[in-house]
Amino acid sequence: MYVLKFGGSSVADSKCMLNVVDILRKRNNEKILLVLSACQGITNKLEQVSSEALNNNKENSKILCDEIRSLHLNIINYTLKNSRIKRNACYKVNTLCDELENLLVGVSLLKELIPQVMDRIYAFGECLSTNIFYYIALEHGLKIIWKDARNFIKTDSNFLSANILEQQTKEHCKELYKEFNNYDIIVTQGFIGSDEFGHTTTLGRGGSDLSAAVFGNAMSAECIEIWTDVNGVLSADPRLISEAKSIPVMRYTTVKEMAFWGAKVLHPKTILPAIKNNIPVKILNSFEPENQGTIIESELYSNSTSVHSIVVKQKCSMLSIAIDESSKYIEVLTSVIKYLSENDFHLLYSVYSNQSISLIVDGELNDVIIDNKTIYRSIVNAICIVGENFTNNIEEFSKITNSINYCLINNHSKLLGMHIISKHTILLIIDSSNINMLVKDIHQKLI
Ligand code: ASP
Ligand code: MG
Numbered sequence: 001m002y003v004l005k006f007g008g009s010s011v012a013d014s015k016c017m018l019n020v021v022d023i024l025r026k027r028n029n030e031k032i033l034l035v036l037s038a039c040q041g042i043t044n045k046l047e048q049v050s051s052e053a054l055n056n057n058k059e060n061s062k063i064l065c066d067e068i069r070s071l072h073l074n075i076i077n078y079t080l081k082n083s084r085i086k087r088n089a090c091y092k093v094n095t096l097c098d099e100l101e102n103l104l105v106g107v108s109l110l111k112e113l114i115p116q117v118m119d120r121i122y123a124f125g126e127c128l129s130t131n132i133f134y135y136i137a138l139e140h141g142l143k144i145i146w147k148d149a150r151n152f153i154k155t156d157s158n159f160l161s162a163n164i165l166e167q168q169t170k171e172h173c174k175e176l177y178k179e180f181n182n183y184d185i186i187v188t189q190g191f192i193g194s195d196e197f198g199h200t201t202t203l204g205r206g207g208s209d210l211s212a213a214v215f216g217n218a219m220s221a222e223c224i225e226i227w228t229d230v231n232g233v234l235s236a237d238p239r240l241i242s243e244a245k246s247i248p249v250m251r252y253t254t255v256k257e258m259a260f261w262g263a264k265v266l267h268p269k270t271i272l273p274a275i276k277n278n279i280p281v282k283i284l285n286s287f288e289p290e291n292q293g294t295i296i297e298s299e300l301y302s303n304s305t306s307v308h309s310i311v312v313k314q315k316c317s318m319l320s321i322a323i324d325e326s327s328k329y330i331e332v333l334t335s336v337i338k339y340l341s342e343n344d345f346h347l348l349y350s351v352y353s354n355q356s357i358s359l360i361v362d363g364e365l366n367d368v369i370i371d372n373k374t375i376y377r378s379i380v381n382a383i384c385i386v387g388e389n390f391t392n393n394i395e396e397f398s399k400i401t402n403s404i405n406y407c408l409i410n411n412h413s414k415l416l417g418m419h420i421i422s423k424h425t426i427l428l429i430i431d432s433s434n435i436n437m438l439v440k441d442i443h444q445k446l447i
Pocket of ligand 1: 007
């Protein structure tokens with residue numbers, strides 16, 4: 001079986017929903033657990049309407065509730081033709097929206113919005129989108145059943161950001177699996193679960209990727225597919241480099257490294273339950289379903305050298321410290337790190353010897369005064385080159401560094417540091433001059 005998760009932008013309106021139906025229709029004879037997010041923008045609206053209710057702003061609250069209701073009813077009206085199915089779908093949406101409105105009246109009266117209630121409110125978004133989708137799929141002849149994720153995803157009672165109880169979830173998912181005897185597709189909600197008392201919980205904003213991975217793990221899926229609106233993980237930020245292309249296969253740790261350096265990739269933690277159990281995760285584009293996207297594997301058994309992606313972190317601070325007394329370098333290093341952690345600065349990288357210390361910190365720092373000595377900072381850019389096995393093959397590695405050198409010379413860039421962070425990552429520290437051309441050049445040469 002496969003888990004397919006579609007995010008909010010993939011179920012935003014009637015056209016998107018029909019597109020998902022099309023994708024499913026091409027998956028003949030496969031057993032699919034379909035995990036859907038709320039329609040795009042709805043989770044934010046639920047947050048807004050809750051705070052309007054809390055502040056007893058009846059008019060705004062009413063406007064927002066009406067918007068939520070009509071967005072879903074419009075999808076039904078545009079997509080469903082069969083009058084019986086349409087009636088049932090409208091009834092479901094209206095019932096859910098009435099329930100939501102009642103809950104919001106409660107919030108207004110109590111003048112209190114506790115996390116437990118917020119989670120119940122959040123759940124309406126996913127319940128609405130999955131119910132509508134169920135009826136649309138039904139009308140298109142798919143063998144589908146709707147299931148409430150709260151009966152399967154079991155969590156602790158840490159409302160707004162609950163933790164999965166793996167064993168209980170697995171047990172409940174065994175029951176869910178049995179539905180595949182009668183149905184090809186089970187549609188359920190991302191993001192929501194329930195605690196031991198049956199109270200609705202949520203996994204934190206953006207939590208439906210985690211739901212997909214948890215379901216996939218509990219049901220031993222062959223693969224988890226995260227359908228979104230980009231062609232997988234890209235070789236660079238497309239706003240910076242229009243030629244950025246998708247990376248066909250990559251290791252989980254590479255995704256983590258990219259996320260660490262600020263690439264806009266999915267939150268690596270969310271797919272960890274799948275990766276830990278060697279279930280591959282594919283990132284696919286619902287608006288370009290033919291595109292191969294990216295497969296993320298827990299490990300890749302390859303010795304070849306390749307460059308996957310260039311990630312740029314602009315405006316970091318570099319602290320360079322010369323050590324007067326070489327015996328003191330650990331003391332100095334400890335004081336600086338203590339200062340950074342006390343002031344919530346995020347250390348990205350450090351190199352030191354008993355002669356000098358150099359630290360790269362995320363964001364723009366002021367000069368630092370430690371033990372009455374000023375440590376001057378300079379603003380720099382970090383370029384992170386992530387790939388495979390850079391250090392395995394010295395010939396391949398020198399080709400890469402030669403290309404980098406060529407680009408540096410070509411762009412008159414000042415190199416402040418070049419570090420092999422791991423055999424899969426090279427870090428370049430470049431002075432703060434405009435680096436866009438340099439990055440374009442490196443991308444073109446290496447990818
Ligand atoms: N609907 C939720 C959110 O917008 C969860 C998700 O889509 O992942 O945060
Ligand atoms: Mg998301």
